[in-house]
Amino acid sequence: MNHIADRRSIVLAILASLMPLALQAKPSLKVFISADMEGVAGVVTADQLHPAGFEYERFRGFMTAEVLAAIQGARDAGATTIVVADAHGNGENLLIELLPYDVTVIRSWPRPLGMMEGIDSTFDAAVFIGYHASTTSTTGVRAHTLSSATLTSVALNGIAMPEAGISAAIAGHFGVPVVAISGDDAAVAEAQALLGKIEGAVVKKAISFHAAATMTPAAAQALIRAKVKAGVGRRRELSPYVLQKPVRLDVSFKHYRPGEILSYLSIVERTGAHSIRFTGRDIVEVSRFLEFLDGYSAELAP
Numbered sequence: 501m502n503h504i505a506d507r508r509s510i511v512l513a514i515l516a517s518l519m520p521l522a523l524q525a526k527p528s529l530k531v532f533i534s535a536d537m538e539g540v541a542g543v544v545t546a547d548q549l550h551p552a553g554f555e556y557e558r559f560r561g562f563m564t565a566e567v568l569a570a571i572q573g574a575r576d577a578g579a580t581t582i583v584v585a586d587a588h589g590n591g592e593n594l595l596i597e598l599l600p601y602d603v604t605v606i607r608s609w610p611r612p613l614g615m616m617e618g619i620d621s622t623f624d625a626a627v628f629i630g631y632h633a634s635t636t637s638t639t640g641v642r643a644h645t646l647s648s649a650t651l652t653s654v655a656l657n658g659i660a661m662p663e664a665g666i667s668a669a670i671a672g673h674f675g676v677p678v679v680a681i682s683g684d685d686a687a688v689a690e691a692q693a694l695l696g697k698i699e700g701a702v703v704k705k706a707i708s709f710h711a712a713a714t715m716t717p718a719a720a721q722a723l724i725r726a727k728v729k730a731g732v733g734r735r736r737e738l739s740p741y742v743l744q745k746p747v748r749l750d751v752s753f754k755h756y757r758p759g760e761i762l763s764y765l766s767i768v769e770r771t772g773a774h775s776i777r778f779t780g781r782d783i784v785e786v787s788r789f790l791e792f793l794d795g796y797s798a799e800l801a802p
């Protein structure tokens with residue numbers, strides 16, 4: 501009898517008995533999904549985008565289905581934890597009962613990180629669903645940045661930004677790369693020009709501000725699932741979008757008075773009749789300032 505071989509086989513048997521435990525401890529893979537609505541397949545006007553619109557109830561269902569497709573794509577690539585930020589309008593669009601039981605949803609406003617509330621440095625990848633082109637785009641469906649009613653341009657460190665850029669910079673602050681985006685062709689092209697070769701699900705082609713040639717919801721969902729799976733799979737080859745600090749924010753308003761009254765604050769510089777500048781320590785501070793711009797009114801109640 502060979503005692504050394506015998507001992508070795510005992511050690512191997514113990515190791516083998518521990519294997520199932522090792523296999524159970526799956527590595528965590530956290531994916532953050534920020535969901536807007538203008539870039540959802542079929543969306544072209546306010547009829548789909550606001551609760552008063554005659555098609556809104558159906559289209560919040562399509563938005564939810566696109567998010568569900570993104571969740572499935574992320575899981576196909578191994579995601580174990582998913583957080584979804586409802587980032588359109590009142591932030592109460594997603595039909596949360598249709599999402600998997602272990603998904604966390606961020607709802608309503610205000611929130612310091614805006615469309616990216618809920619992200620932190622524990623995430624491995626960020627995904628944008630239903631995004632649209634910037635207010636400086638001449639082609640996208642419902643193209644705007646943060647507010648089509650009040651803002652005509654938003655720039656960070658001198659670069660005009662779509663919402664995808666602002667959201668990517670917040671993800672980048674936490675070291676998280678953006679891996680995929682869905683929206684119309686203008687939104688996807690803008691994001692890829694800024695962020696590099698992220699996966700893009702083009703679910704419609706913009707014809708004008710209020711018209712598009714669109715895929716059907718089912719086809720768009722299949723495309724989103726495949727692109728998100730590919731993006732999450734490629735997360736290690738995509739770099740986080742990191743802005744140099746401090747971060748300079750330039751905003752121009754449609755109207756005259758916001759810039760005038762904001763410049764009463766010593767942290768705000770008036771750069772023109774309709775424009776102001778705010779410099780934040782980092783993008784988080786800039787995000788809080790943007791949320792203030794969007795959310796403050798002397799008539800806030802409660």
Ligand SMILES: [Zn+2]
Nearest residue numbers: 536537588589
């Ligand atoms: Zn929106």
